[in-house]
Amino acid sequence: MSSPAEVDHYQIRLLGPIQIERNGAPIGRLESRKAVAVFCYLCCQTKPVLRTHLTSLFWADKSETRGRGNLSRVLHSIGSEMPNVIEADRQSVQINPAAHLWIDVVNFEILMAEQKPHLTAAATEIYRGEFLEDLELKECPDFDVWLSGEREQWQQRVAQAFQNLITYHTERGEYDQGLRAVTRLLEVHPWNEDAHRQKMLLHHLRGERT
Template sequence: MTPSPLELRLLGHPVILLNGHPLENLPSRTAEALLVFLALQPHPVSREFLAELLWSERTQDQALANLRSILSSLRKAVGDYVLATRQNVAFNRALPFLLDVEQFEQTIERLPLQRQTAPLSPETATQLETALAHYRGDFLEGFYLREGRGFEEWAALLRERLRRLAHLGFRARVRHALENGNYREGIQASEKLIAIDPYDEEARRQLMTLLLRNGNRNTALKQYETLRKLLHEDLGVEPAPATRAVYERVRALTFPPPLRPAPRP
């Protein structure tokens, strides 16, 4: 696939590419934050709103002056991808670009995952895999804007929303892997779930099951001990009875047979 002239990979540590190369001439982290925010807005945004978003502690006059300077530098870096009038600023969606957040979000929301009861179709499973490949980690992982309290609040809300969608997607992928005996795929998806929420006991139970069926009994037992220690030290509680029951079955090797797709007639 030919790379898009502008590509914003914002899931995980942010990476911005222009013509296939890292965009290194952005003048500051604030300029990067401005480009990210504009790319995720469907409509133009007023200069006053942007000034408050990025310089929450400054006076409006100071913030607007800062915005004018940042916009000038940003337009030198990305050209017509950023459009500005005296009142508003917008991301130019008429130019070719790739934005992993949109690709991930739109696909996960479109797929029938919320009330999934039947196995995923091959087409749905492929679309899910493609969407989840975009999720390298939390939205703007490791990125912080010291003066932009408004930007940080916006990013935190979007980060949590995307995390919930990722949880939904990886949960469906684990179920699909269990149903089809794809244990390595299921292990990877379970580990992603636990990275999103280390206290997710259902994900731990599924991971222990998958590890055992993949021949990694000792690793499955260690997962339980890791969870038990985490819950005790952080929350002062023990694992749920259902989790303890899976642990006992792993330890005793008295596990139900693997789930396999029903043979076709």
């Protein structure tokens, strides 16, 4: 009796430097920065994306025919490195719902939605840096606008997560844990005046001079 085919498991990290792993090992390089950008964009969508939208986002300077051809080539390159991860028809594209993917931004939001301190702490551990930190596509202005907006929103989400932890630990007298959280917050928002004041307060509550 033959053994069942091995199922690939993917880990996708978009917060900080982009990391894509299959079964614990990095995948080969995708064909271009646009291929990486298309894949990351699809990972952030909750429903199928029209091909026409993707071509306008990434190939606005090309004719519709060339744009669709470029998109098809990019999707093929993604599928070559990650079989069965992309689901596409003539009209739309999405991440295959049946694929085994762990995506950091998705799991961050799942953990935060529970509104439980230990899960909030787990969410902050996922954070490694700015959303799609090492990706820029200045030649795609509409994508660049989307990317800038997402980066700002993720900064706010992450800052709020750390703020929730700081408040929780301070109210419980757990000043060491509070200091760890506020230190991480200042790594995200070094200009956050409230966080600097909270750090001074926590040092004071620990009986230290700042």
